[in-house]
Amino acid sequence: MRIKNNLVGKKNQKFWQRAGRSFHNNWQLYVLLLPAIGFLFVFNYLPLYGVQIAFRDYKAAFGILGSKWVGFKHFVDFFNAYYFKRLLANTFLLNLYGLIISFPIPIVMAIFLNQIEHKKYKKFIQTTIYVPHFISTVVMAGILYLFLSPSNGIVNTLIVALGGDSLHFMIEPNWFRPLFIISDIWQHAGWNTILYIAALTGIDPGIYEAATIDGATKMQKIRHIDIPHLVPIVVMMLILSCGSLLVSNTDKALLMQTSGNMSKSDIIGVYVYQIGIGKAQFSYTTAIGLFINVINFVMIISVNWISKRLNQTGLF
Amino acid sequence: MRNFLGSGFRARKSIGDVTFDIINNIFWIIVLFIVLYPLWFVIIASFSDPDMVIQGKVLFWPKDFSWIGYEAVFDHKELIRSYGNSIFYTLTGTALSVAVTMMAAYALTQNFPGKKFVNFLFVFTMFFSGGLIPQFLMNKQLGLHDTILLMIIINCVSIWNLMISRTYIMMNVPKELYEAAIMDGASHFSYFFRTVLPLSGTIIAVLCVYYGVSRWNDYFTALVYITDRKKLPLQTVLREIIASLTTSTSTDAFFDAYADDIQGMVDARRKAAVAKYCAIVISTGPAVILYMFMQKYFVKGVMLGSLKG
Structure with missing residues (x-):
C-alpha cells in the first residue's frame, strides 16, 4: 500500500511540475495576446451581447436588459x-x-x-x-x-x-x-x-x-x-x-x-x-x-x- | 527603352509572338492611360485657373497656372484642423495596431494550452459580427462615443493582417533560433523583442501601409461616432465638400461659409471650382507617397500573404 501511495504521489507531483513549467513558459504568451483579445472583446464580442435588442423594444432609458422582450x-x-x-x-x-x-x-x-x-x-x-x-x-x-x-x-x-x-x-x-x-x-x-x-x-x-x-x-x-x-x-x-x-x-x-x-x-x-x-x-x-x-x-x-x-x- | 516593344527581338521570334507583343503593349498603354489620366487631371486642374477648369479648357496640362485653389484650401480652418487630426489618429492608431498585431502574431506561432480556442476567437470575428447598431450602442455605454480614444483604438486589429503576420514569422524566423534562445534560458519576451522583431522588418512595413492607409482613408467611423466638429478627421470633412456637390450643381456651400459679402461669395465660388481638386491632392498625397516609399517591401509581403491565404 505504501509503495503504491508513493507512486501516485510521484505521478501527481510530476503532473503539477509539468503544468507549472508550462505556465512558467507560457504566461508571457498570454500577456502578448491580451491586448488583441481585449480589443476584440470590446469591439466585437460586446456588440454580440448587445445584439439581443433585436428581440427587445430597446429604450435608452431602460437599458438593454430593462427593455421589453418582443420576440421576432x-x-x-x-x-x-x-x-x-x-x-x-x-x-x-x-x-x-x-x-x-x-x-x-x-x-x-x-x-x-x-x-x-x-x-x-x-x-x-x-x-x-x-x-x-x-x-x-x-x-x-x-x-x-x-x-x-x-x-x-x-x-x-x-x-x-x-x-x-x-x-x-x-x-x-x-x-x-x-x-x-x-x-x-x-x-x-x-x-x-x-x-x-x-x-x-x-x-x-x-x-x-x-x-x-x-x-x-x-x-x-x-x-x-x-x-x-x-x-x-x-x-x-x-x-x-x-x-x-x-x-x-x-x-x-x-x-x-x-x-x-x-x-x-x-x-x-x-x-x-x-x-x-x-x-x-x-x-x-x-x-x-x-x-x-x-x-x-x-x-x-x-x-x-x-x-x-x-x-x-x-x-x- | 530598347525593349519597349516586347522583348528586344531575340533570335527565332515568330510572327505570332511579334503580333502578340504589339497587342499586349497597346493593351497596357490603354490601361496605363485609364489608370493615370484621372489622377493626372486632378493634379493639373488643382494648379489651373478656375475659369479655365470650368470652361473645360484644361485637358493635358495646367492652364494659366495658379495657386488660388491651394490658398482657398489652406485658408479653410476646419479642413486644416481635420488634417492635423487625421495625422494624429493615423500615427497613434497605426503604431498601436502594428504593436498589438505583431505581439499576437508571435504568440500564435508558439504552442500553448488554449491556442485552438484563441484562434477560434480571432477567426470567428471575420465571419460574424453584431452589426453597426449594437456596436454603436455598446460604445456609447462604455463612454467611448465622441472620444479621441475611440478614433485610435477602434478597428485596432485586423484578423487578416494578423494571419499574414503569423505566416510571415513562421516562414522567416528560423526555428533553430528559438531552440538556441531557449537553451540560453531566454524568455518569450526577450526572444520576441531581440530576435523576432528585428527579423520582421518587411512585414512591419507592410502592416504600417495597410493600417496607416485604412485609417487615413476612413470617414465612416467618424461619421457614426464623432459629433464634436473639432475632432473630425480629414475624410469626413472632405465628405461634406462632396455632399455640397450633390445637393445642388451650382453652389458650393462649403466654401461659401468663409465669404463675408457678395463679392467674397463670387470669389469663393470661383476658388471652390479648383479648391476641390486641391483638397483631393492634399488628402490623397500622403497615402500614395507612403505606398511609393514602402512599395519595395510591399509586393513581397503582400504576395506572401496572398499565397498563404
Whole structure:
C-alpha cells in the first residue's frame, strides 16, 4: 500500500511540475495576446451581447436588459416593409453585376502582364496599377461628382463638344450601378491582380523553357500553361466571392447616393445607417443587421465548404 | 527603352509572338492611360485657373497656372484642423495596431494550452459580427462615443493582417533560433523583442501601409461616432465638400461659409471650382507617397500573404 501511495504521489507531483513549467513558459504568451483579445472583446464580442435588442423594444432609458422582450416582431416588420424587396434586390444585384463584370478583368491583366519580358517596364506597370487602390472612397466619389458634373465636369464638356446633351449621371438611377462598378474596377482591378500574379510567378520556369524549345508561341503558352495553372485559384476566388453577394459596401453607396438615384442606391447597409443612427430606430435596424449577418454567415460557411470539397483549399 | 516593344527581338521570334507583343503593349498603354489620366487631371486642374477648369479648357496640362485653389484650401480652418487630426489618429492608431498585431502574431506561432480556442476567437470575428447598431450602442455605454480614444483604438486589429503576420514569422524566423534562445534560458519576451522583431522588418512595413492607409482613408467611423466638429478627421470633412456637390450643381456651400459679402461669395465660388481638386491632392498625397516609399517591401509581403491565404 505504501509503495503504491508513493507512486501516485510521484505521478501527481510530476503532473503539477509539468503544468507549472508550462505556465512558467507560457504566461508571457498570454500577456502578448491580451491586448488583441481585449480589443476584440470590446469591439466585437460586446456588440454580440448587445445584439439581443433585436428581440427587445430597446429604450435608452431602460437599458438593454430593462427593455421589453418582443420576440421576432422587428423581423416580421422588416419582411412586411414596403422597402424589403427593394433593399434586398438592390444589395444583391449591385454585387452580382459587380462580380460578373469585374471578376475576369484582373485575371486577364495578370496573364498579359506575365508575358512582358522587360523587367523594368513590368515593374512600372505593376506599381502603377496598384495606385488607385490607395485612394479613399470619399475621394473616389468626389472624382465621380467632379468629372461627371452636368455644368462643368470634364465628361459632359466632352459630350457637349461632340454634339450631345449633358447627362445628369449622379441623379439618374440607371447610371448608379454602372458608375459604382466601373469606379470599383478602376480602383481595385489592378490590386486584385496580385493573387493571380503570385500564382503565375509560382510556375516552374522550366515548363516555359521546354515550351519555347518546342516552338510554342506566347498564345499557346497562355492557353496550355498559364490558364491551367490559374484554374484552381480562379475557381476558389469565384466561389468565395459568391459568399459575399449580400454584403453591403455601405461606405461607397452612402457617398454615391443622391435624392435622384435612391431607387437603385438604397442598399441594406445604407438603410441601416440612415434609419438606425439617423432616426434612432435601434431595435429595428439591429434586427435587419442580424438577419443579413446570419445569411452572410451561412453563405460564407457553405461556399467555404464547397471550395474545400473541390480544391482542398478554403479560407479557413 | 530598347525593349519597349516586347522583348528586344531575340533570335527565332515568330510572327505570332511579334503580333502578340504589339497587342499586349497597346493593351497596357490603354490601361496605363485609364489608370493615370484621372489622377493626372486632378493634379493639373488643382494648379489651373478656375475659369479655365470650368470652361473645360484644361485637358493635358495646367492652364494659366495658379495657386488660388491651394490658398482657398489652406485658408479653410476646419479642413486644416481635420488634417492635423487625421495625422494624429493615423500615427497613434497605426503604431498601436502594428504593436498589438505583431505581439499576437508571435504568440500564435508558439504552442500553448488554449491556442485552438484563441484562434477560434480571432477567426470567428471575420465571419460574424453584431452589426453597426449594437456596436454603436455598446460604445456609447462604455463612454467611448465622441472620444479621441475611440478614433485610435477602434478597428485596432485586423484578423487578416494578423494571419499574414503569423505566416510571415513562421516562414522567416528560423526555428533553430528559438531552440538556441531557449537553451540560453531566454524568455518569450526577450526572444520576441531581440530576435523576432528585428527579423520582421518587411512585414512591419507592410502592416504600417495597410493600417496607416485604412485609417487615413476612413470617414465612416467618424461619421457614426464623432459629433464634436473639432475632432473630425480629414475624410469626413472632405465628405461634406462632396455632399455640397450633390445637393445642388451650382453652389458650393462649403466654401461659401468663409465669404463675408457678395463679392467674397463670387470669389469663393470661383476658388471652390479648383479648391476641390486641391483638397483631393492634399488628402490623397500622403497615402500614395507612403505606398511609393514602402512599395519595395510591399509586393513581397503582400504576395506572401496572398499565397498563404
